[in-house]
Amino acid sequence: MLNGSDNNILVTGGAGFLGSHICEALVNKGEQVTCMDNFSTGNIENILHLKNLKEFSLKTQDVEKEIFLTSDLIFNMACPASPIAYQKNPISTFQTAVIGAMNVLQLALRNKARVFQASTSEVYGDAKVHPQPEDYWGNVNPIGIRACYDEGKRCAETLFFDYKKQHSVDIRIGRIFNTYGPRMQINDGRVVSNFIVQALNNDPITIYGSGEQTRSFCYVDDLVEGILKFTYQEKEFGPVNIGNPKEITVLELADIICVLTGSRSKIQFKSLPQDDPVRRKPDISKIMDLIQWQPKVSLEDGLKETISYFKNSMK
Ligand code: UDP
Numbered sequence: 001m002l003n004g005s006d007n008n009i010l011v012t013g014g015a016g017f018l019g020s021h022i023c024e025a026l027v028n029k030g031e032q033v034t035c036m037d038n039f040s041t042g043n044i045e046n047i048l049h050l051k052n053l054k055e056f057s058l059k060t061q062d063v064e065k066e067i068f069l070t071s072d073l074i075f076n077m078a079c080p081a082s083p084i085a086y087q088k089n090p091i092s093t094f095q096t097a098v099i100g101a102m103n104v105l106q107l108a109l110r111n112k113a114r115v116f117q118a119s120t121s122e123v124y125g126d127a128k129v130h131p132q133p134e135d136y137w138g139n140v141n142p143i144g145i146r147a148c149y150d151e152g153k154r155c156a157e158t159l160f161f162d163y164k165k166q167h168s169v170d171i172r173i174g175r176i177f178n179t180y181g182p183r184m185q186i187n188d189g190r191v192v193s194n195f196i197v198q199a200l201n202n203d204p205i206t207i208y209g210s211g212e213q214t215r216s217f218c219y220v221d222d223l224v225e226g227i228l229k230f231t232y233q234e235k236e237f238g239p240v241n242i243g244n245p246k247e248i249t250v251l252e253l254a255d256i257i258c259v260l261t262g263s264r265s266k267i268q269f270k271s272l273p274q275d276d277p278v279r280r281k282p283d284i285s286k287i288m289d290l291i292q293w294q295p296k297v298s299l300e301d302g303l304k305e306t307i308s309y310f311k312n313s314m315k
Helices: 017-028 083-088 090-111 147-167 191-200 220-232 250-261 285-291 299-313
Strands: 008-012 032-037 056-060 073-076 114-120 170-176 205-208 214-216 240-242 247-249 267-270
Touching: 008 017, 008 090, 017 032, 017 220, 073 090, 073 220, 083 090, 083 147, 090 114, 090 147, 114 147, 114 220, 147 170, 170 220, 191 205, 191 250, 191 299, 205 250, 214 250, 220 240, 220 285, 240 285, 247 250, 250 299
Parallel strands: 008 032, 008 073, 032 056, 073 114, 114 170, 170 240, 205 267
Antiparallel strands: 214 247
16 A cells, blocks of 8 residues: 555645655655644645645645544654754653654554654764764754754654554664755755855855754755655665754855855854753665665755745745
8 A cells, every 4th residue: 555656645844945845755656645734833835836626635734733634644853854944842842853753653653554754863962983884873962942842752663663563563764964945944044944044145154153064954855755755665764863964164165155155245153052962964875785776966956946946035
């Protein structure tokens, strides 16, 4: 069943940045998609183009509430994910990650459904192993400002594994690294969106700390392809890293964005937030061996698409 089309699929957080791209890819595959969102960080504009399709339906609900649906497959994408958004209400972020995981797992158990968990590179914290392989346990401050998200997502992984052990739930866990592309929120505070908006407005580019810290940015289309291929395969439940291993510094990112936008922005240094990871880069050998997937879109091409999306949204 799962490898055909016409499955009933639930996407929690389906109106968010990643969730909406997943809904779209599933509809294009011929699946029946229910998008569930409480619109805390999701945006109705992200799914307007899908709303009237017969393969698509929308349910406005918080993932913290028990879910009553019939599903063959669930993608649990619901959680604020940018540091600014998830730190606004840390208790709520933790609840979304943990109670949300319980609710999708209960639904999967009742429906004998498969369930994909959007986990995160944040489970590695400020990593002491570089690049980060899946068997690295991480270095997370349990009482810091990022803990609500990091520990929430770590706890969700624990729950997924325990539901598999105790109840044989058919799980998939993907650890998603920094991703960018159209439908990112303009004001979500992430580095790519901040720099593009600042560059387009010729405002100062805000570099936190020295700008020598690194990230590895994956274009959303590549990421969604990886998530779907991983979720539909039968051999491995994860966790697997999903991301682009090309690592750059924050300063280099600022340069590229200024060149691509033709901006006159100057650099402005600001203080580094607490517990900001110094280096981040996924080791993706596990997923490459498993499904022969690797990112195809270069940073320059992906940024061009993203910049044109932001130009249109800022009109
Ligand atoms: N950052 C920055 N300027 C900004 C926003 C972010 O220098 O305006 C830095 C941030 O300190 C971090 C990196 O860019 O080192 C990525 O931050 P982001 O919030 O996008 O996500 P993270 O990878 O930290 O979860």
